[in-house]
Amino acid sequence: MEQHTSNMQNSFQENNRPLEIYLFIDPFCTDCWSLAPLIKKLQLEYGDYFTLKYVLCGQLAALNSKRPLDFANFPRLKQQAGNRRIPLQVSSGFDQETFTPHLAALSIKAAELQGKRAGTKFIHRLQELFFMENADISDINIIQQCAKYVDLDMEEFIRDIYSVSAAKAFQCDLKISLEMEVTEMPSLVFFNENIEDEGLKVTGLYSYSIYVQILTEMLEGYPSPSEMPSLELFLTKNPIIAVNDLALIYDQPVKQMERQMKKLQLQQKVKKIRAKNGIFWKYIANSM
Structure with missing residues (x-):
């Protein structure tokens, strides 16, 4: 725990941001997939x-048990929040009972060894393969395809998957999960700059406004939101996405967002993909 506290202190000093959020995920559970656009x-x-740190939970591919958010320390939130949750809209056709995610977990830690951004891109692509394409992401060939897609150094990546470094990084995630008593996915733990204060743990999936309210409470004031990027700029960095997620991100009705995507389709900037779990839009990189 002392080493963990020291790492947090260093993180605050390096990033100069008042909050740190630990995001505990099983990348292959539906609630974690549904949380992605909110994050x-x-x-x-x-x-x-804030800075965001992804932490893999030890109970990967386990079904979530539902538990209400504890607002004991946030009385102003309790009056507004109730038990609002976002209904699940995604389900995987892959047999999760026989799925063994250990190699996939190690591959995520191996990707993170090439940088935080590389690791995040790898996680997102692995989720796309699992939920959209129903791919067996415990297959090393699929894992390699994922690494190539996000432009990882392949020689380094393959070496790191089977390295002590990746194994230790995964064990570190399991230790953090144990220390913070995280057993359900997804979970977020919010920390402020005072490393002596306990973190606020939020388990489950909630509406976007709840997470903003928690930030507001922890910052002891209303944080000023940044201007959202243009839709096309967002799509260049997030090339495959569902229209419902875009509508959520841009606070627009789904039908209005669908019209925007159809306009881009006529301009040959995006194309529609019909996947097992629904319809997605893919940005065409050479369109600009």
Whole structure:
């Protein structure tokens, strides 16, 4: 725990941001997949106020048990929040009972050894393969395809998957999960600059406004949101996405966002993809 506290202190000093959020995920559970657009929106609007660290939970591919958010320390939130949750819209057709994610977990830690951004891109692509394409992401060939897609150094990546470094990084995630008593996915733990204060743990999936309210409470004031990027700029960095997620991120009705995507389709800037779990839009990189 002392080493963990020291790492947090160093993180605050290096990033000069008042909050740090630990995001505990099983990348292959539906709630964590559904949380992804909320986290993207939070980073776009309030990323200047926090750093985000992904932590893999030991109970990968386990079904979530539902538990209400504890607002004991946030009385103003309790009156507004109730038990609002976002309904699941995604389900994987892959047999999760026989799925063994250990190699996939090690591959995520190996990707992170090439940088935080590389690791995040790898996680997102692995989730796309799992939920959109129903791919067996415990297959080393699929894992390598994912690494190539996000432009990792392949020689280094393959070496790191089977390295002591990746194994230790995964064990470190398991230790952090144990220390913070995280057993359900997804979970977020919010820390402020005072490393003596306990973190606020939020388990489950909630509406975007709840996460903004928590940030507001922890910052002891209303944080000023950054201006959202243009839709096309966002798509260059997030080339495959569902229209429902775009509507959530940009606070627009789904039908209005669908019209925007169809306009881009007529301009040959995006194309529609029909996947097992629904319809997605893919940005065409050479369109600009």
